[in-house]
Amino acid sequence: MRTAVALLCAGSAAVAFGCTAPADEPRDPPVQLPSVGFVLFDPELDGAQPVTTTVDPDHVSTTYEWAEHQGFTLSQQPDPGSDLCEALAARRMAGDSCTVTDGVMVTRMEEMSGVALVRGATLLFASGLVTEADAGLLDRATEALRAAPETTLDDLGDVRAGTAAPAEPVTAPVVPDDFEVATAMKAVRHLAGTIGPREATSPAYARAARWVGRQFDRLGYTVQRQRIAVPAGSSWGVPVDAGRSLNVVARPPGFEPEQPHLVVGAHLDTVPQAPGAEDNASGIGVMLAVAEATALRHTRLPVVFVAFGAEEPRSGTDPEQHHFGSRAYVRTLSPGERDAIRGMVSLDRVGVGARVPVGSADDTDPVQRQLLAAARHAGVPTTPDPDQRSSDHWSFVRTGLPGARLGSTPYVGYHSAQDVVSVVEPAQVERVGRLLLAWLAPR
Numbered sequence: 001m002r003t004a005v006a007l008l009c010a011g012s013a014a015v016a017f018g019c020t021a022p023a024d025e026p027r028d029p030p031v032q033l034p035s036v037g038f039v040l041f042d043p044e045l046d047g048a049q050p051v052t053t054t055v056d057p058d059h060v061s062t063t064y065e066w067a068e069h070q071g072f073t074l075s076q077q078p079d080p081g082s083d084l085c086e087a088l089a090a091r092r093m094a095g096d097s098c099t100v101t102d103g104v105m106v107t108r109m110e111e112m113s114g115v116a117l118v119r120g121a122t123l124l125f126a127s128g129l130v131t132e133a134d135a136g137l138l139d140r141a142t143e144a145l146r147a148a149p150e151t152t153l154d155d156l157g158d159v160r161a162g163t164a165a166p167a168e169p170v171t172a173p174v175v176p177d178d179f180e181v182a183t184a185m186k187a188v189r190h191l192a193g194t195i196g197p198r199e200a201t202s203p204a205y206a207r208a209a210r211w212v213g214r215q216f217d218r219l220g221y222t223v224q225r226q227r228i229a230v231p232a233g234s235s236w237g238v239p240v241d242a243g244r245s246l247n248v249v250a251r252p253p254g255f256e257p258e259q260p261h262l263v264v265g266a267h268l269d270t271v272p273q274a275p276g277a278e279d280n281a282s283g284i285g286v287m288l289a290v291a292e293a294t295a296l297r298h299t300r301l302p303v304v305f306v307a308f309g310a311e312e313p314r315s316g317t318d319p320e321q322h323h324f325g326s327r328a329y330v331r332t333l334s335p336g337e338r339d340a341i342r343g344m345v346s347l348d349r350v351g352v353g354a355r356v357p358v359g360s361a362d363d364t365d366p367v368q369r370q371l372l373a374a375a376r377h378a379g380v381p382t383t384p385d386p387d388q389r390s391s392d393h394w395s396f397v398r399t400g401l402p403g404a405r406l407g408s409t410p411y412v413g414y415h416s417a418q419d420v421v422s423v424v425e426p427a428q429v430e431r432v433g434r435l436l437l438a439w440l441a442p443r
């Protein structure tokens, strides 16, 4: 797969950006951008309405339904200030290669590409294009960006770099009633119904990871992707290639990694044959709804949320060939970050049954005891689940950190094409969400 990155130098932009190079100049000179301020990209593509717009000092991102269906994220960056390749590299948005051809910049990051161009004083950037799966994406993205209208600083109203404020101040402590089961079920429908099977190295997994990242982004979390190398093997009987997966890590604003905090995680991947509604869109859904509740409410400690890649086994016989994402997360912590983790909870298969399994590797784990106490407080029935090592909490516990798992009730559609949305029971999803919020609530 090839990639290139470029700038549009046409019309007034050509003058403004010094892009009037004659055709016989050396090809693809660096393009100097002036300070363009902060201009919102606000196109009407096929009449689609924006579904999210988020603002922080370095980044404006607007996602469109249309864009999502095409596999695009459209965003506009403020004040590149210099050569566009350099500017995007500085924001970790340019990858292995960055080239400018005919005013269009293309950058490649691993298996994904991005395309950028300038219209007037607006920089348009479509990122996360899985060009490995669809070589036509770059052309279609370029077309869409060329067709997008310009906007001006005045169109922005009160939205300015560095001045975005939470919709309401964080004043109240979180309570179990803050859990919105509709948020969780929306995630289950999108991941299992719309996207479907998400083997850890597949384009569908990358799409799911982008979607989850956007949900956290919209809630005001700082989102980071952690890449994971995973080996070839056999996943539940299906041969799988070696490749890359990723963790999506969401930290609250102002987070200090060496200060005491909690970690809540859920794996995002599935075995190749399963749409994975219960295993584990249910866990991701509960995590997103809890993140929504805690975005505007106090918790007893700051919470890091992680959607883990490659939890599912890649070998039928070797027990070490699984939990790749969570093991990478733990392995890359600094000693100070590691010491700061006061507890980890893995949400894994949390939408089946009438009692919530609360498991850990042994019955002295403090997180398991805390979860059982929180369940009593929230009025949620539980089942203790001893010797539980079959989820991402084990990656933490095996290195001496406290951790536990919610979920694991057996069901018929496990690891099969029958693991569909109707398997997930909203009432059980709500029990788990309420229990987890009770665990996070200030005492």
Ligand SMILES: [Zn+2]
Residues within 6 Å of the ligand: 267, 279, 280, 311, 348, 349
């Ligand atoms: Zn699972």
